[in-house]
Amino acid sequence: MRMIRLIGWRLLQVVPVVLMATVAIFALVQMVPGDPAAVIAGEYATADNIAAIRQELGLDRPVWLQYATWLGGAFQGDLSDSLITGLPVLDEVLRRLPNTLLLAVLALLISIVVGVPLGILAATKSETALDRAATSIASLGVAVPNFWLGMIFVATLSLGLGWFPTTGAVPITQDFWGALHHAALPALTLATAGIAEITRQLRSAMIEVLSSQYARTLRAKGLSRASILWKHGLRNVSLTLLTVIGLVFNHTLGATVATEAVFAIPGAGSMIVSSAVSKDFPMVQGIVFVLVLIVITMNLIIDLLYVMLDPRAAKK
């Protein structure tokens, strides 16, 4: 019952956040230099031509009215139409989003599966060669730009060894394994930063737990190292892990923009880039709006899991 009330309360809190996000998105797009009407009209268009296009697209109306129209549509599931193709933005977003989500989720899974054991290992062997190796790899993972790493991966693992396809994507609904095969390399590229982040955060969180006063109490009770680490240690760092997972997912989602470009994946990230270049503003607004919704939803889930895991958070 308390959980339901909590979920309701958190959902209410989401409303102003979403509204502010839409304002920000709209304002950002307005600030981009260049006139979409001029782009559509082409190089040899007259001023009249451009004015006609502006009127047709509603770009001559006051900004606040444009925003209100767009917001009204968005709440009814209509993200308006593309300036270039005239097709509904939502359809295009839904067509491309699964590719991006597959990448992001896969990258997150890789980050967790590699980062968690690495972080725990580094913490238990803290101040040894093993720990230093793990921390160095983690620092490297943060420092290396993932588009560069992506190109290296393509050059070695795809072109060199032929293990993975170089570019493109297969819709997961058509061919599950094919989709995974295509997504593996870009996901790995995306995961390096996540692995590094999770390893570093988990290592320091675990070291803090293991050197805490309650860990000393656990030893004083005669518990084994294993039970201190895997029962008490893991449960206590799970709170940190949850926070980091949320951050890593959001960051990964953002990083898909560059990675999709490198691997030529028709996802949401590459769509933002191409739409921004062609000044297809409704498209940019639509895709960013949907990504914002995903991030907010993810944060909401993390918040709720947090309450379930931490008895102290449930009270507030």
Add this chain to the structure above:
Amino acid sequence: MLSQASKPGPEAARLGAVRDRAVAGPAEPLLDIRGLGISFGRAASRTAVTRDISFAVEKGQCVGLVGESGCGKTVTGLALMGLLPLSGSHFDGEVLFRGENLLRLSERQWRSKRGRHIGMIFQEPMSALDPVFTIGEQISETLRAHFRINRKEARERAIDALAKVGIPDPSVRYEAYPHELSGGMRQRAMIAMAISCEPALLIADEPTTALDVTVQAQIMDVLADLNQRMGMAILFISHDLGLVSQACDRLVTMYAGEVVESGAIDDVLVEPRHPYTSGLLRSLPTFSPRKSRLPSIPGRVPKAGEFPHGCRFESRCAHARPRCRVPQPIHTLPTGAHVRCCRHEELDLPGVTQ
């Protein structure tokens, strides 16, 4: 077990007097620390934190270990539990628990001693309890680590332990998280955890320092009850001589990593033989004459690594003489008490005035 005498009878006192001759057999004390020295760091740059710590805790006895902060009380307590990091710590001497040298135990052997035969409670019950598990679970897991019992039996015994330390509605409180309890209740839960396996010795490291005065008295009652009714020996580590004098049978004073005095509590209170113990006693408001300025000991405890060559208390001592500047051996008095002061025979030091 219930009717065990808390104070040692005349016989025990006599046995205590000859204890240093290392009598084997039935007179063997529960815990016998002989010349314990603790140092940290690698061989080349090792810093001695304590040296030549010797005292004993008899079965069912309550021994107070007192001294200012930084005298090595807590380090000594942790060493008795094997809780100091194995790498980087170096030990001299022996710690005999029921005749077995604890300093020689492997980590695995330690595990069967800790919690089972020697329990320990700490100063800050909030940070000493795992915040994300219920106190019941934390007590049960202790029991399950040492006995072959199922969860249901462990739960029943954990609830028993909670009841034993005076927690109302123990079966309800079993499900409580540490943050849901008051400071006093948390410390009770901590004690319940430490005594759940009925250890023969309980080490209490400043168990009431972080608590309100009223709660302090309640916790002291719980400890006195365990000592007197269950015959549990207690090593009570505290800077508060007032509490120690109420609860303990014997007093051990530590200064700068050394034992400077030990003896039966009544003797030491009335007639301290070491100027440091005397200074501590006189600085207690409860024991000093009213309406007078509270005396204090000038200066502070030297840091480990900066201990003077001679008497470590010399620079703060009002009775210091040039001969205090040579290393001080510990003297055994006819009563069986010990004092580390070369002037102990000539000094007449003030103790408790009432």
